[in-house]
Amino acid sequence: MQLYDTGMKHLLEPDTWKSLKVWLAEHDQRAFRAAQIRKWIFEGRAESFEAMSDLPKALRAELAGAFQVWTSKVVRHQKSADGTEKLLLELNQPPPNATQGVLYSAPEQIECVLLRDGERRSICISTQVGCAMGCVFCASGLDGVDRNLTSGEIVEQMLLLQRLLPAEERLSHIVVMGMGEPLANLDNLLPALNEASADDGLGISHRRITISTVGLPKQLDRLCELNTRYQLAVSLHAPNDELRNRIVPVNKNIGLADILATADRYFDVSGRRLTFEYVLLAGINDQPQHARELAALLSGRTALLNVIPYNPVAGLPYATPSAAAIRKFREILVEAGINVQFRERKGDAINAACGQLRRSTPGLSQIVEATTTPC
Numbered sequence: 123m124q125l126y127d128t129g130m131k132h133l134l135e136p137d138t139w140k141s142l143k144v145w146l147a148e149h150d151q152r153a154f155r156a157a158q159i160r161k162w163i164f165e166g167r168a169e170s171f172e173a174m175s176d177l178p179k180a181l182r183a184e185l186a187g188a189f190q191v192w193t194s195k196v197v198r199h200q201k202s203a204d205g206t207e208k209l210l211l212e213l214n215q216p217p218p219n220a221t222q223g224v225l226y227s228a229p230e231q232i233e234c235v236l237l238r239d240g241e242r243r244s245i246c247i248s249t250q251v252g253c254a255m256g257c258v259f260c261a262s263g264l265d266g267v268d269r270n271l272t273s274g275e276i277v278e279q280m281l282l283l284q285r286l287l288p289a290e291e292r293l294s295h296i297v298v299m300g301m302g303e304p305l306a307n308l309d310n311l312l313p314a315l316n317e318a319s320a321d322d323g324l325g326i327s328h329r330r331i332t333i334s335t336v337g338l339p340k341q342l343d344r345l346c347e348l349n350t351r352y353q354l355a356v357s358l359h360a361p362n363d364e365l366r367n368r369i370v371p372v373n374k375n376i377g378l379a380d381i382l383a384t385a386d387r388y389f390d391v392s393g394r395r396l397t398f399e400y401v402l403l404a405g406i407n408d409q410p411q412h413a414r415e416l417a418a419l420l421s422g423r424t425a426l427l428n429v430i431p432y433n434p435v436a437g438l439p440y441a442t443p444s445a446a447a448i449r450k451f452r453e454i455l456v457e458a459g460i461n462v463q464f465r466e467r468k469g470d471a472i473n474a475a476c477g478q479l480r481r482s483t484p485g486l487s488q489i490v491e492a493t494t495t496p497c
């Protein structure tokens with residue numbers, strides 16, 4: 123991505139590392155400097171070129187004039203008592219040393235989340251500004267989609283969340299389940315995930331990276347061709363097309379049969395166990411007949427079903443099912459032999475739970491709630 127009119131390149135764009143090597147050669151610098159800089163970024167958690175203490179001072183200053191490390195600014199950082207932390211980022215920021223520059227559009231905002239669970243340090247990252255899928259219960263798609271994030275902006279979320287950890291802790295898992303439909307931005311997502319899994323990147327195993335989708339068969343087939351090393355999670359949210367068309371409107375053009383057939387192909391090619399996600403909405407998709415239909419739909423598949431009791435979103439008319447409804451739903455699935463887990467609602471005190479990420483600053487009540495939550 124070219125930023126403003128300063129001619130600076132975003133260092134975290136995967137392609138920029140090639141440009142950096144050329145730049146270093148043009149500036150009579152040894153080739154190993156590129157690896158040194160990469161190490162500072164991914165392992166050393168350096169904030170700037172200035173912090174890269176084993177580079178000559180003059181070189182650091184020259185690099186800072188040619189490459190921009192951060193293009194996003196943290197405009198809010200919330201912490202929850204369960205260890206979850208959420209960042210609201212403003213994108214496309216000018217470099218700190220910019221003396222001129224034209225902002226091409228108004229600042230855009232996205233959110234990303236760090237989750238702590240035992241030894242796990244997972245992050246949930248966004249792939250688009252907004253979302254076009256229109257799932258009725260979700261905050262992320264309330265205003266539609268503005269644009270795809272660049273690879274660099276996706277990597278930047280990973281690094282900003284990594285920096286929330288103490289030096290001795292590492293990120294262990296990535297779920298691409300934040301704002302946006304990841305398969306609608308596959309061309310930028312895959313290079314970013316390469317950086318996450320690279321030995322000289324974040325070094326996170328492919329097995330610990332999950333791409334979550336509502337199920338876009340064409341793009342899923344492309345993923346099969348391009349890269350089948352990641353875990354795949356398909357968000358169902360309904361056991362039949364009639365109900366899914368209402369909850370996940372994009373389903374009208376696709377249908378469950380196609381989605382499941384493509385997911386099965388991904389399993390055949392990758393050998394990775396599939397995960398299906400099901401957000402449980404009170405009075406909508408949480409009835410015993412829905413559980414029975416869901417069991418029939420998934421039976422015979424090597425799959426895990428994640429059921430997530432709904433996290434309420436301000437302004438939307440959906441509610442969390444009662445404990446009794448959740449218990450009954452679970453019983454039916456377990457009796458039918460479905461490999462099911464009911465996910466804990468981590469982060470909902472700060473609206474960081476599934477389906478709650480949004481691009482705008484929340485109302486004061488939400489800020490007070492978040493900042494008064496002990497961490």
Ligand code: SF4
Nearest residue numbers: 253255257260263302
């Ligand atoms: S649940 Fe996911 S796919 Fe659906 S609108 Fe929200 S972000 Fe988009």
